[in-house]
Amino acid sequence: MAINDKHIDAILETYPAKVKRNRKKHILIKDSAQAHQEIEANTRTIPGIITNRGCAYAGCKGVVLGPIKDMVHITHGPIGCGYYSWLTRRNKAKTPEGGQNFLSYCVSTDMQESDIVFGGEKKLARMIDEVMDIFKPNAVTVSATCPVGLIGDDIGAVAKAAQEKHGIPVLSFNCEGYKGVSQSAGHHIANNGIMDKIIGQGELIETPACYSINFLGEYNIGGDSWEIHRVLEDIGYHVVSVLTGDGSYETIKNAHVADLNLVQCHRSINYIADMLEKKYGTPWLKVNFIGVTSTIESLRNMALYFGDKDLIRRTEEVIARELARIEPVLDQYKKICEGKTAFCFVGGSRGHHYQGLFAELGIETVLAGYEFAHRDDYEGREVIPAIKTDADSKNIPDLHVEPDRKYFKLKLSPEKAEELKKRIPLSNYPGMIANMKDGHIITDDLNHYETEEFIKLLKPDIFASGIKDKFIPQKMGIPSKQLHSYDYSGPYAGFGGAVKFAEDIAMAFTSPTWNFISTPWKDKPLLEGAMQKEGH
Amino acid sequence: MERQTGFARNAAENPCNMCMPMGGIIPFKGVEKSMVILHGSQGCATYMRRHMAEHFNEPIDVASSSLNEKGTIYGGEKNLKLGLDNLIKLYNPGVIGILTTCLAETIGEDIDRIASEYLLDRGLNDVSLVTVPVPGYGGSHSEGYWMATRSIIARLSREAPANRRINVIVPHISPADIREIKRILQLMRIEYTIFPDFSDTLDSPFTMPYKKIPIGGTGIEEIAEMSGAAATIQMGVTASREISPGHYLQDTYGVPLYNMPIPIGLENTDKLFAVLKQVTGKDMPESIFSERGRLLDGMVDSHKYNAAGRSAIFGDPELVLAIAGVCRENGITPVVVATGSKSFMAAEAIKSSAAVDVPEQSLLAGTDFARIREHCREKSVNIAIGHSDGRYLTEKEGIPLVRVGFPIHDRMGGQRLLSVGYTGTMTFLDRITNTLLEEKHKNYRHGIFDKFYTGKMA
Numbered sequence: 001m002a003i004n005d006k007h008i009d010a011i012l013e014t015y016p017a018k019v020k021r022n023r024k025k026h027i028l029i030k031d032s033a034q035a036h037q038e039i040e041a042n043t044r045t046i047p048g049i050i051t052n053r054g055c056a057y058a059g060c061k062g063v064v065l066g067p068i069k070d071m072v073h074i075t076h077g078p079i080g081c082g083y084y085s086w087l088t089r090r091n092k093a094k095t096p097e098g099g100q101n102f103l104s105y106c107v108s109t110d111m112q113e114s115d116i117v118f119g120g121e122k123k124l125a126r127m128i129d130e131v132m133d134i135f136k137p138n139a140v141t142v143s144a145t146c147p148v149g150l151i152g153d154d155i156g157a158v159a160k161a162a163q164e165k166h167g168i169p170v171l172s173f174n175c176e177g178y179k180g181v182s183q184s185a186g187h188h189i190a191n192n193g194i195m196d197k198i199i200g201q202g203e204l205i206e207t208p209a210c211y212s213i214n215f216l217g218e219y220n221i222g223g224d225s226w227e228i229h230r231v232l233e234d235i236g237y238h239v240v241s242v243l244t245g246d247g248s249y250e251t252i253k254n255a256h257v258a259d260l261n262l263v264q265c266h267r268s269i270n271y272i273a274d275m276l277e278k279k280y281g282t283p284w285l286k287v288n289f290i291g292v293t294s295t296i297e298s299l300r301n302m303a304l305y306f307g308d309k310d311l312i313r314r315t316e317e318v319i320a321r322e323l324a325r326i327e328p329v330l331d332q333y334k335k336i337c338e339g340k341t342a343f344c345f346v347g348g349s350r351g352h353h354y355q356g357l358f359a360e361l362g363i364e365t366v367l368a369g370y371e372f373a374h375r376d377d378y379e380g381r382e383v384i385p386a387i388k389t390d391a392d393s394k395n396i397p398d399l400h401v402e403p404d405r406k407y408f409k410l411k412l413s414p415e416k417a418e419e420l421k422k423r424i425p426l427s428n429y430p431g432m433i434a435n436m437k438d439g440h441i442i443t444d445d446l447n448h449y450e451t452e453e454f455i456k457l458l459k460p461d462i463f464a465s466g467i468k469d470k471f472i473p474q475k476m477g478i479p480s481k482q483l484h485s486y487d488y489s490g491p492y493a494g495f496g497g498a499v500k501f502a503e504d505i506a507m508a509f510t511s512p513t514w515n516f517i518s519t520p521w522k523d524k525p526l527l528e529g530a531m532q533k534e535g536h
Numbered sequence: 537m538e539r540q541t542g543f544a545r546n547a548a549e550n551p552c553n554m555c556m557p558m559g560g561i562i563p564f565k566g567v568e569k570s571m572v573i574l575h576g577s578q579g580c581a582t583y584m585r586r587h588m589a590e591h592f593n594e595p596i597d598v599a600s601s602s603l604n605e606k607g608t609i610y611g612g613e614k615n616l617k618l619g620l621d622n623l624i625k626l627y628n629p630g631v632i633g634i635l636t637t638c639l640a641e642t643i644g645e646d647i648d649r650i651a652s653e654y655l656l657d658r659g660l661n662d663v664s665l666v667t668v669p670v671p672g673y674g675g676s677h678s679e680g681y682w683m684a685t686r687s688i689i690a691r692l693s694r695e696a697p698a699n700r701r702i703n704v705i706v707p708h709i710s711p712a713d714i715r716e717i718k719r720i721l722q723l724m725r726i727e728y729t730i731f732p733d734f735s736d737t738l739d740s741p742f743t744m745p746y747k748k749i750p751i752g753g754t755g756i757e758e759i760a761e762m763s764g765a766a767a768t769i770q771m772g773v774t775a776s777r778e779i780s781p782g783h784y785l786q787d788t789y790g791v792p793l794y795n796m797p798i799p800i801g802l803e804n805t806d807k808l809f810a811v812l813k814q815v816t817g818k819d820m821p822e823s824i825f826s827e828r829g830r831l832l833d834g835m836v837d838s839h840k841y842n843a844a845g846r847s848a849i850f851g852d853p854e855l856v857l858a859i860a861g862v863c864r865e866n867g868i869t870p871v872v873v874a875t876g877s878k879s880f881m882a883a884e885a886i887k888s889s890a891a892v893d894v895p896e897q898s899l900l901a902g903t904d905f906a907r908i909r910e911h912c913r914e915k916s917v918n919i920a921i922g923h924s925d926g927r928y929l930t931e932k933e934g935i936p937l938v939r940v941g942f943p944i945h946d947r948m949g950g951q952r953l954l955s956v957g958y959t960g961t962m963t964f965l966d967r968i969t970n971t972l973l974e975e976k977h978k979n980y981r982h983g984i985f986d987k988f989y990t991g992k993m994a
């Protein structure tokens with residue numbers, strides 16, 4: 001069915017006029033006849049709408065800092081915020097031999113009414129002492145929740161004093177939930193802190209091995225990063241650090257020595273990618289290890305970047321070997337999935353990344369969107385200069401970096417960089433819209449009402465989303481795939497992950513359970529044959 | 537007996553409770569055609585929905601006024617009113633709960649004033665707004681639950697002619713538990729108002745088409761008339777008087793209150809039937825008497841296995857108290873009894889209950905899992921009973937966990953766990969006994985061999 005503006009208007013009609021005008025700017029129908037399509041994103045959430053967005057604290061402590069395993073992450077605030085961000089993302093981590101891993105701990109100052117009245121700085125300081133005593137971590141982070149900023153606790157000063165007292169890094173993050181308009185603000189705050197206080201603190205002066213890379217914006221949900229590592233190491237790359245899935249203070253502090261930075265999730269980590277380039281001369285490459293084609297393309301682009309014959313040969317060998325292994329298996333699943341359609345509404349990059357993997361299974365993504373992305377994640381980075389910073393974004397300061405006197409090293413000559421940029425997404429992300437087909441819908445900050453309406457309109461066969469929205473399609477008789485934490489499954493990245501994903505999706509379609517449920521638009525009278533016979 | 541109710545440490549390491557608004561949302565899900573909006577920044581609502589969805593496996597629609605930095609300076613009134621506009625337009629609810637969060641309370645928002653102004657201003661008379669001040673730092677989700685339950689009654693009830701119904705006020709038990717209590721009341725042909733009734737809304741049958749506000753919940757009219765009921769049976773002895781809905785009905789409308797523990801366990805269920813007899817004059821039906829007999833028979837069958845149990849119980853105070861009773865009745869020693877709630881009343885109720893008076897027992901209020909773990913080690917606990925966060929005890933100490941309560945996020949079916957009444961108690965006890973048996977069989981041959989043959993084990 002060709003979708004046009006009228007269909008969208010019909011959905012938005014229910015809203016009060018102002019809300020309708022607002023939401024309309026967040027919804028697009030892809031039309032390649034237009035020179036450029038603009039979407040509104042990263043603006044204030046409409047109150048009272050059941051949004052799926054979270055807060056700055058969730059983006060900072062929950063997403064970016066949380067997975068760093070050898071730091072204790074303290075939540076300074078009342079108990080709820082800390083509790084709710086306790087290991088809920090399924091970011092996996094291995095404890096290295098003799099190393100530290102505190103991921104299973106949730107540590108909060110559990111502020112009480114009296115702390116709100118009299119301030120919580122002393123409690124926080126005592127708590128850091130206790131944490132030192134109990135865990136002896138390599139480093140500590142302190143993340144503020146809403147009330148902290150309001151009562152004016154100076155967590156920066158407490159952290160500084162603790163750092164001097166204990167002789168380990170104590171980082172503080174003013175990521176109060178009300179800052180910005182979503183998790184996104186928190187990503188930025190966390191990026192600034194990691195850049196300022198961790199990267200470059202390591203003792204390494206140059207890379208310990210050739211083809212060394214940092215892997216940015218990969219959080220090892222369900223073991224994704226391990227599957228990618230397997231292939232990267234096989235080809236001959238040396239992974240200096242991962243930010244931040246299964247990452248550690250001990251490795252991230254040496255991120256300055258890598259030859260190249262890979263960016264998986266552009267939204268949550270592009271600030272660091274940019275700053276690493278300015279400060280250390282290391283360019284970044286947008287990769288996508290979700291889906292077979294994208295994985296292959298990413299590997300080839302990496303090899304092109306280094307331009308080494310042996311590396312290119314080895315890359316092709318590994319690709320051929322992996323393909324031979326997985327293609328026959330994928331084909332089986334493809335038979336089940338072929339011709340189906342999907343919605344793909346996820347956080348800030350997966351809404352785009354998974355479309356390729358769906359396509360490989362023969363599934364078309366007819367609606368896609370992000371919870372908390374910015375315009376550049378939709379339209380590509382070239383729009384960045386045109387984005388107006390509003391009051392909400394302005395309160396997250398940009399960290400100003402300059403070339404580092406000691407460690408700055410241009411990894412590519414400007415000429416070489418220009419030449420490469422024509423062939424690979426070097427320090428560039430073209431965004432989601434470019435990848436979508438005409439007539440398909442792009443929507444920002446989808447809410448529960450629109451979810452239901454769009455399902456009725458487009459009748460997808462599967463809905464890829466988060467845990468809060470996944471029960472709506474299921475109640476409507478449509479399978480869902482949770483793409484934030486994978487419904488206790490994964491890994492879905494890389495070659496092996498594609499197979500796992502295909503298996504899970506095919507299973508969603510073939511489960512006999514659905515035979516007992518008739519989706520209204522698929523209703524066929526079950527007893528047709530018998531009835532006719534009787535009639536004759 | 538060791539009793540620790542203070543909190544010496546500054547750290548809450550692996551908390552055993554959530555914050556007040558989380559508990560406050562749940563009773564609203566037990567009111568017909570109702571919605572909730574949290575006044576604050578949107579993160580709280582998103583987090584709580586996420587956790588509830590994971591436990592109940594249902595869509596959980598909770599709105600937020602989505603305050604941002606500007607709102608923290610100039611107040612959030614405009615956002616809240618806009619939020620209400622949108623919520624009403626899209627969901628058309630009969631009742632809206634307006635709950636505060638840490639942010640709204642810290643900046644001192646007067647939600648009562650905003651709510652009444654809003655109704656006047658928009659000329660609305662077909663929707664009721666129930667305000668509940670629940671700062672996250674003010675207490676745990678357990679207290680939040682009672683506060684919201686009481687606020688709903690206080691706002692919706694009005695002077696009503698005396699009627700024959702009895703009020704049954706339930707704490708945060710599972711939808712299956714609520715259904716079981718309803719079955720019992722229906723079997724006895726008792727007219728009742730059960731509140732909050734989230735037995736259908738938070739465990740809704742698969743039906744098409746999808747409904748934005750699930751069908752079910754206590755009717756708004758029914759709540760209004762709770763004031764005229766013959767009596768209130770409240771399963772809430774750990775709720776302090778100021779937040780107890782049963783006390784509100786008693787103090788305001790003179791409805792006699794029978795406050796009792798959750799009917800889990802033989803004694804507690806007997807209590808329920810005794811109270812029902814007292815209030816309605818009706819005897820236990822024959823069929824339920826058989827259920828009781830079956831429970832007794834089952835208790836006898838499994839007593840020798842249960843005798844080996846040394847349990848750690850944790851969670852909502854009300855549930856903890858009832859579970860401790862089940863343990864005691866069956867020879868399982870509740871050596872660690874813990875709740876994350878810091879409520880003095882809850883601690884006192886648990887402390888004074890003979891059901892948990894066990895020598896060398898650790899009684900922990902306002903506690904976290906780090907301390908529960910220490911006490912489990914000290915007291916050689918071999919079975920943990922409580923919500924999913926206790927899996928940490930399994931991971932770190934190898935103590936098996938019988939899941940019950942909220943939240944259950946790492947297994948399916950938390951909403952369907954049945955533990956109340958004689959039949960519910962039986963299924964609950966079986967889960968406990970079988971967990972003990974499974975543990976025993978895991979190590980049995982090994983252990984016996986070492987103990988009796990090699991003499992290695994003292």
Ligand code: SF4
Nearest residue numbers: 080081555580638672
């Ligand atoms: S503790 Fe306060 S800020 Fe945190 S989630 Fe609960 S209400 Fe929100």
Ligand code: SF4
Nearest residue numbers: 055081146177579580
């Ligand atoms: S919005 Fe504020 S109070 Fe709520 S979860 Fe986020 S940091 Fe905590």
